[in-house]
Amino acid sequence: MSTLTVTGLEALLGDIGLQTPIPHFAEADVLNKPRDIARSYFADILSSLVGGDPANAYNSIQWPSNIDNGDLAAILPKLSHGADYHALALDLITKFPECPLFIRRPFEEGMHLRMFYQPRTLPRLVLSYINDRKQSYGRDASLGLHHLTSPESGRKRLVIEFSSPNIDSEFQAKHLRSTILGASIASIYGSMGWDVTKINYLGDWGKPLGLLGAGWEKFEPEGQFQADPLRHLFDVYHKTYERFEPEQAAYKKARDEGKDPAELETQELFAERNAFFKRMEDGEEKALAFWKRVREINIDSYNQLYSRLNISFDEYSGESQVSQETMAEVEDILKNKGICEADGPSWIIDLKKFTKKAGREIIRDRTGSSTYMLRDLAAVLDRDRKYSFDKMIYVVATDNKDHFSRLFKILELMDLPDLAGKLEYVSFSGVSQMSKKLGRGHTPDDILDQCQAAMRTSLKENPEKATLLGSTEETVASVGTTALLAQELSARRANDHAFDISHMTSFEHGTGPDLQYWYARLCSVLKTAPDPVELSDEDFASLREDGVTNVLRLLATYPEITNSTYRNLEPVTVMAYLASVTDHLSSCFEGIEESDGITPVQATLFEATRTVLENGMKLVGINPAIH
Structure with missing residues (x-):
């Protein structure tokens, strides 16, 4: 029954x-x-x-x-x-x-x-329970309902913003980590019944684009651009930034010494940057053509990476897409409520007047250009009206902590406390060795290319594992992707971590390849499983060894693991759990000659374990290499 x-x-x-x-x-x-x-x-x-x-x-x-x-x-x-x-x-x-x-x-x-x-009764309860529920084991769709007792009331809506790379520079480690963590969090909420909308909010507007545009015109790169557009854009970016860095340092020094740095913004690259961005905001055809070109080239490159990671978005947005009308509306509210004030030609919010935390946010700079804060405030209102969300999560590195703290506070000052209360900032450490190891000017595809090259070598060095997993290019791609995902998901969000390609592609315990190996081994042994039969008490009694009992005890904990991960948004909780299951799983294979087949009760055990491993992997965004 x-x-x-x-x-x-x-x-x-x-x-x-x-x-x-x-x-x-x-x-x-x-x-x-x-x-x-x-x-x-x-x-x-x-x-x-x-x-x-x-x-x-x-x-x-x-x-x-x-x-x-x-x-x-x-x-x-x-x-x-x-x-x-x-x-x-x-x-x-x-x-x-x-x-x-x-x-x-x-x-x-x-x-x-x-x-x-x-141990005598545990197998009968746990195995029946899991094998009845299959893919739904560990899910709790009731958590996403507006009203638990009224399913007809509908599901709660989550909008989640993640990845969000800047189109003026390389795809950085913090954007990779945001991509992987964000997709995992979106999957976790979806498994708990929420209606999830995934947004990639590109850094595709603002003065960094103005700086790149100024550099583009200065270096006249068109001939080289045709051969390798993306790498040449990065080359222009680095050449431009190297020239701009001393100017930026002088600006910060003047500001820190209490001097007015405004004059510096009227000189050299500062002035050229501001002028190019003003041309963009004024709708100049040449400036917008450059912006559009850069945006399209980068999005094409991002899409290749996302596809290889098995990650998709429901909406590509960006700072450039924020409604001008909504920005004007935000400015009116800020001015009418006395939150925003003139500071020369600029418009600013002096947060010291409203909160104990010091802070100053520019809404319009002295050239009249919009700022990141103004665009973000308007984006919140646009999304609230479009999606009527119950919660919106930003998955962004810790270097944005002050920005989001101020964003939420300003919304409260605008008499929008309920909206501010729906917003959540999920932070993580952006510190990584990735850029150092991949080198300057790396493209998004370079990240996975190097992982998969190392995975190809690792499979050659582990022929037993390669025999089970396969050594085709499809396998190399799949397991190599798992290697990268597992490394990112196995670190706590607050922890810094190394981008260690050698370790991530090894078969050491807890790595992605090791997880795929154990899943593949379960699939392999289940191919020899006999047809299902009604199991007796004597059959279940054969599963009373300590190793098997420990696996069953772990399998029983899986719903608590998923619930905990939903609460703390730490995918490492699931990854550590899966590693614990595979650690105990080896004892279940003792004495089994896989080529000779397995008993019906062993098949029941292995099928339940395979189900839990698959559910856990998919929950955090890892696709099993063997289906």
């Missing part, structure tokens, strides 16, 4: 020897989280022994961070306030009744009463 319904689940539990109905707790989600079943029975027993509110017993139970510390842990001070916790533990251990879900008795450790699952 299917365990997808409470009736079917209780029938299974009755066959195992448990009393039904399942003890009811409001917070338990027994149809999506198998560990909530155990928690409910454990809480029911503790409540009957201690007395008091059953909900208190349920809430006193937590999940140990490591399976070596048990499967459930009741925090004794929460279970019974003011009791002698050691005496309470001894009393509970003595009186704890036999339950088919658990080993005979819990054990005391400090302030915790810990419990392990019963």
